[in-house]
Amino acid sequence: MTSALLEQSVVEAPATFRVLTGDRPTGRLHLGHYFGTLHNRIRLQRLGVEVFLIIADYQVLTDRDIAERLPEHVEDLVLDYLAVGFDPGRGTVFAHSAVPALNQLLLPFLSLVSVAELGRNPTVKDEIAHSRQAAVSGLMFTYPAHQAADILFCKANLVPVGQDQLPHLELTRTIARRFNDRYGKVFPEPAPMLSAAPLLLGTDGAKMSKSRGNAISLSATADETARLIRGAKTDADRHITYEPERRPEVSSLVLLASLCQDRDPHEVAAEIGGGGAAVLKRTVTSAVNDFLAPIRARRAELARDRGYLRQVLRVGNARANEIADTTLTEVRQAMRSVY
Ligand code: TRP
Numbered sequence: 001m002t003s004a005l006l007e008q009s010v011v012e013a014p015a016t017f018r019v020l021t022g023d024r025p026t027g028r029l030h031l032g033h034y035f036g037t038l039h040n041r042i043r044l045q046r047l048g049v050e051v052f053l054i055i056a057d058y059q060v061l062t063d064r065d066i067a068e069r070l071p072e073h074v075e076d077l078v079l080d081y082l083a084v085g086f087d088p089g090r091g092t093v094f095a096h097s098a099v100p101a102l103n104q105l106l107l108p109f110l111s112l113v114s115v116a117e118l119g120r121n122p123t124v125k126d127e128i129a130h131s132r133q134a135a136v137s138g139l140m141f142t143y144p145a146h147q148a149a150d151i152l153f154c155k156a157n158l159v160p161v162g163q164d165q166l167p168h169l170e171l172t173r174t175i176a177r178r179f180n181d182r183y184g185k186v187f188p189e190p191a192p193m194l195s196a197a198p199l200l201l202g203t204d205g206a207k208m209s210k211s212r213g214n215a216i217s218l219s220a221t222a223d224e225t226a227r228l229i230r231g232a233k234t235d236a237d238r239h240i241t242y243e244p245e246r247r248p249e250v251s252s253l254v255l256l257a258s259l260c261q262d263r264d265p266h267e268v269a270a271e272i273g274g275g276g277a278a279v280l281k282r283t284v285t286s287a288v289n290d291f292l293a294p295i296r297a298r299r300a301e302l303a304r305d306r307g308y309l310r311q312v313l314r315v316g317n318a319r320a321n322e323i324a325d326t327t328l329t330e331v332r333q334a335m336r337s338v339y
Helices: 003-012 031-047 070-083 106-110 115-120 122-130 138-152 163-183 222-230 248-261 265-303 306-334
Strands: 018-023 050-055 092-095 158-161 191-194
Touching: 003 031, 003 191, 018 031, 018 138, 031 050, 031 070, 031 158, 050 070, 070 092, 070 265, 070 306, 092 306, 106 138, 106 163, 115 122, 115 138, 122 138, 122 163, 138 163, 158 163, 163 191, 163 306, 222 265, 248 265
Parallel strands: 018 050, 018 158, 050 092, 158 191
Antiparallel strands: none
16 A cells, blocks of 8 residues: 555544554654654544554663663653653553563464574664674564564554664564464554654764764753754855755754744745854754753653653553453464463
8 A cells, every 4th residue: 555545544544543663762762753753653643543652672682781771761761752742541652571472472473484584684684783792692683573573462553663664564564464374364464654754864964863972852951952953064055955965964954943843944944044054053943942842841740750650651561461462362262272
């Protein structure tokens, strides 16, 4: 299905879709996440789609530095989700490790994929190349199959993700198809939903990423935001235009302001015109800070209520467990392993 058609059926029949997507708990989310995926998740939820957000804590086990600070990172994700408007009354936030039945799907799933298929996954290859580990763990090697279980345990049929996750979605569809062919129909073949937002660059012109220190996190203070933007890379041409191909750094700043103000980037650029990098940066700083002010305020307020955060996760984990148990029972019956 084309993305336009998919979009149309989501709008027309939101109740026929179930969304699962999520994040690794590696730290606070930033504007790249917001415009890349968070705002779309909230939009889907408000349209009436049931949305599940998985906090993929089993996907960060191999990174020691991150694993050491897991509780803090998990809480940060819950805070970011709620601050941007995710409604836990209508959707589910849960932690992967809190749903044991989900992982019991992994063994039959692994039986349906070959080692060669796992080894060909370009995203895993890339992550292995960039990982700081000396050896590739079995967990790292098999994580696309885990991710298939993340998605299929709740029979999600729509998965909003970035381009880099498409190989995992393809494997998820393959696993669903092979399972159904072999044991009878249990799983949908979930469709990916790619973000419509153009890629936001970090303040150094590279991809926005927490580890590069070039990202504006949702929870940064107004001063930190101003400092990051002041140091952003631009170019020598004083006249500001929106030309992503020719002037990626300047255009990404223009784009950021335009996304925050929900305006056309060409219009934003034209308004700055000959004002140069100084006016551009001032414009971007106030656009970002105005946009994030209510999100930051909500986040700070929520951060004071630890009991509530824990409650959101507890309820989410319970709901995910209930669904995972039901699916596992169905899988056992389909596989005739009920004794
Ligand atoms: N691998 C995803 C990431 O790195 C996180 C993730 C885990 C996920 N399970 C998922 C995304 C299931 C979509 C669906 O961002």
